[in-house]
Amino acid sequence: MSKLSEILKTSKSMPIEKEVVLNLFCTNNFVSEKFELFFKSHDLTGAQYNVLRILRGQKGVPANLSTIQERMVHKNSNAGRLIDKLIVKGFVKRNICENNRRKIEVTITSEGLDKLTFVDPYVQQLEEELIHGLTEEELILLNKLLEKLRE
Amino acid sequence: MSKLSEILKTSKSMPIEKEVVLNLFCTNNFVSEKFELFFKSHDLTGAQYNVLRILRGQKGVPANLSTIQERMVHKNSNAGRLIDKLIVKGFVKRNICENNRRKIEVTITSEGLDKLTFVDPYVQQLEEELIHGLTEEELILLNKLLEKLRE
DNA sequence: TTTATATATTTGTGTATACAAATGTTGTCT
DNA sequence: AGACAACATTTGTATACACAAATATATAAA
Secondary structure (H helix, E strand, C coil): CCCHHHHHCCCCCCCHHHHHHHHHHHHHHHHHHHHHHHHHCCCCCHHHHHHHHHHHHCCCCCECHHHHHHHCCCCCCCHHHHHHHHHHCCCEEEEECCCCCCCEEEEECHHHHHHHHHHHHHHHHHHHHHCCCCCHHHHHHHHHHHHHHCC | CCCHHHHHCCCCCCCHHHHHHHHHHHHHHHHHHHHHHHHHCCCCCHHHHHHHHHHHHCCCCCECHHHHHHHCCCCCCCHHHHHHHHHHCCCEEEEECCCCCCCEEEEECHHHHHHHHHHHHHHHHHHHHHCCCCCHHHHHHHHHHHHHHCC
């Protein structure tokens, strides 16, 4: 089920630019599904996991909502409500910033850090599994081509 | 804003497998955003456009919901409610199948066909714009690598 | 014919996304 | 100080997605 024509259940050929767009879409779906399935089994979503990683990267320095929002890969999702869910799960805490009471300071809790250290190796394993068919050179090339597409 | 480190606003290096996954995600976002923005300006969504194309491909032969569902790139979305919206817009019509009254026969209307023929050239233009930075060989290579990732 | 099973679609519901408007806070200009 | 714009976050709302349950029809078995 890996070839594009099998996914689209069509025998028609199409211009290469359309093929690239559809291939990108399908491959992203394929990868995202695996990740979301995995995260779900750990009561997380991909976006939540990424926010936790951003907060860990702060090394204790609190981050406010707008910085979290702009660092998120999932640009669309609403950082505020996402943080609320992580608070309920006990993985982050929030305080109003003393110097600027408009801002909110978000920090990862030790439970959040524990969750990350527990989950991280499995994430890496999944990443390795996903790209196992490609050689080092192919991966470098793929990165280069994907980046070039965004220029 | 095309380099991954700029998007993630981080200077950290990361293992290549993580980079590939994030790059895939970001490039797909980049491309999808452009398409959805375009479709929105024509009162369509990407999924709706794809369904219309599937129906045109039927060349008059009605398609039932489950076939539409399995041919859709957007596997997650609900073909039934999506078709309802296209009916409201007048682009498709539905009938109960005479031979098997469980099934629903969906066909594209002439308004739907008109919409497609109007929109199609702009879609192609957008596709060409998106991939303009890559040579023919690079596109072929990218397709190959994306497909290999799904194996 | 009744019962059971498979198929095709519809509906319901909780969650997520997209975007606009509202709220509260700070800084600036007069 | 008062008015006003800029900023950070929250809330509202319409739409979309994901998944389970319900409905309706057809097929097969007893």
